[in-house]
Amino acid sequence: MNRVPLEGKVLNENARLAQELRERFRQHQVLVVNLVSSPGSGKTTLLEKTLESLPPTERVAVLTGDLQTENDANRLKRYGFPVKQITTGTTCHLDARMIEKHIADWDLAKLDLLIIENVGNLVCPSSYDLGEAAKIVLLSVTEGEDKPLKYPSIFFKSELMVLTKTDLLPYVPFDVPMAVTNARRVHPEMEVVKVSCLTGNGLQEWLKWLEQRRQAFLAEIKPVAV
Amino acid sequence: MHEMGIANSILDGVASEVRRRPGSRPVKVGVRIGELAGIDPDALRFAFDALTLETELQGLELDIEYREPRSRCRDCSQEFVVRNFELQCPGCGGSNARVISGDELEFAYLEVEDDEPCAAGRKSPE
Numbered sequence: 001m002n003r004v005p006l007e008g009k010v011l012n013e014n015a016r017l018a019q020e021l022r023e024r025f026r027q028h029q030v031l032v033v034n035l036v037s038s039p040g041s042g043k044t045t046l047l048e049k050t051l052e053s054l055p056p057t058e059r060v061a062v063l064t065g066d067l068q069t070e071n072d073a074n075r076l077k078r079y080g081f082p083v084k085q086i087t088t089g090t091t092c093h094l095d096a097r098m099i100e101k102h103i104a105d106w107d108l109a110k111l112d113l114l115i116i117e118n119v120g121n122l123v124c125p126s127s128y129d130l131g132e133a134a135k136i137v138l139l140s141v142t143e144g145e146d147k148p149l150k151y152p153s154i155f156f157k158s159e160l161m162v163l164t165k166t167d168l169l170p171y172v173p174f175d176v177p178m179a180v181t182n183a184r185r186v187h188p189e190m191e192v193v194k195v196s197c198l199t200g201n202g203l204q205e206w207l208k209w210l211e212q213r214r215q216a217f218l219a220e221i222k223p224v225a226v
Numbered sequence: 227m228h229e230m231g232i233a234n235s236i237l238d239g240v241a242s243e244v245r246r247r248p249g250s251r252p253v254k255v256g257v258r259i260g261e262l263a264g265i266d267p268d269a270l271r272f273a274f275d276a277l278t279l280e281t282e283l284q285g286l287e288l289d290i291e292y293r294e295p296r297s298r299c300r301d302c303s304q305e306f307v308v309r310n311f312e313l314q315c316p317g318c319g320g321s322n323a324r325v326i327s328g329d330e331l332e333f334a335y336l337e338v339e340d341d342e343p344c345a346a347g348r349k350s351p352e
Binding site: 011157 | 231239243329332333336
């Protein structure tokens with residue numbers, strides 16, 4: 001019997017491809033964010049409100065993932081920005097290969113922001129790097145405030161937690177400070193934005209976060225962009 | 227349930243290592259998985275066995291080293307294992323600790339047997 005050391009990540013191929021994508025996004029100065037949440041937390045609705053608020057001159061595109069149907073893409077196409085649906089069939093997450101395939105005919109030089117809406121799932125998407133600059137996790141107030149502790153991996157890897165459906169707070173026993181405390185137990189630097197897509201509360205804060213993140217991204221890649 | 231995909235990637239890794247070692251047969255593959263990687267070890271073992279069943283890799287053993295997340299205190303630099311995300315430092319009692327590891331999903335080792343056994347190694351000590 002002979003034991004040999006094996007090196008490298010198990011998801012080596014995905015990691016390699018994600019790194020290639022990341023390099024391309026940096027070269028073209030496109031901020032890419034990856035939205036992850038449970039099904040029904042409001043990712044598509046947040047995107048609708050986001051696209052609705054942006055002037056048509058903004059250079060934004062969206063990739064939206066689901067197992068089946070073009071429904072989300074159809075909802076998002078109404079705002080005039082480039083949108084593509086990724087249907088994964090039975091796969092419970094997006095991977096780097098799917099991103100590469102679906103951006104193939106987009107000119108990245110014409111984009112400033114690419115938002116990827118992952119498949120609704122708090123577990124699997126956390127393992128797959130898509131070449132994004134930041135992961136963003138959504139948590140709706142109809143879920144439990146202990147979700148960050150139950151599904152720590154995605155909260156550990158996300159920069160921002162968006163608390164959604166805050167208009168329902170008067171009707172549900174959701175403890176906002178506790179949710180934030182739990183998220184920060186897993187990830188002390190976690191930033192938090194509270195949003196209601198129904199009333200519009202917090203949307204400006206969310207858009208401001210995106211803009212500031214883009215500025216930080218541009219500052220970070222400056223040495224690369226000649 | 228993405229453990230099937232992970233198991234498949236582990237087998238890809240095994241296959242490419244075996245290609246580099248003609249005449250050897252893989253017996254056991256070791257991987258390191260952090261608690262924060264979001265992988266269920268039982269589901270991974272199930273998927274691994276299902277994928278190897280009735281293939282030339284049937285019987286290949288999967289050894290999972292499941293790692294607890296570790297933290298380092300930013301005040302006193304002590305490192306400690308994190309349980310239930312209680313980040314209070316056992317050294318100084320402060321709460322300024324940061325998780326520093328725990329999302330590993332990586333290969334550790336491969337055990338192989340040579341198909342053409344070395345005669346000397348096979349001799350029983352009579």
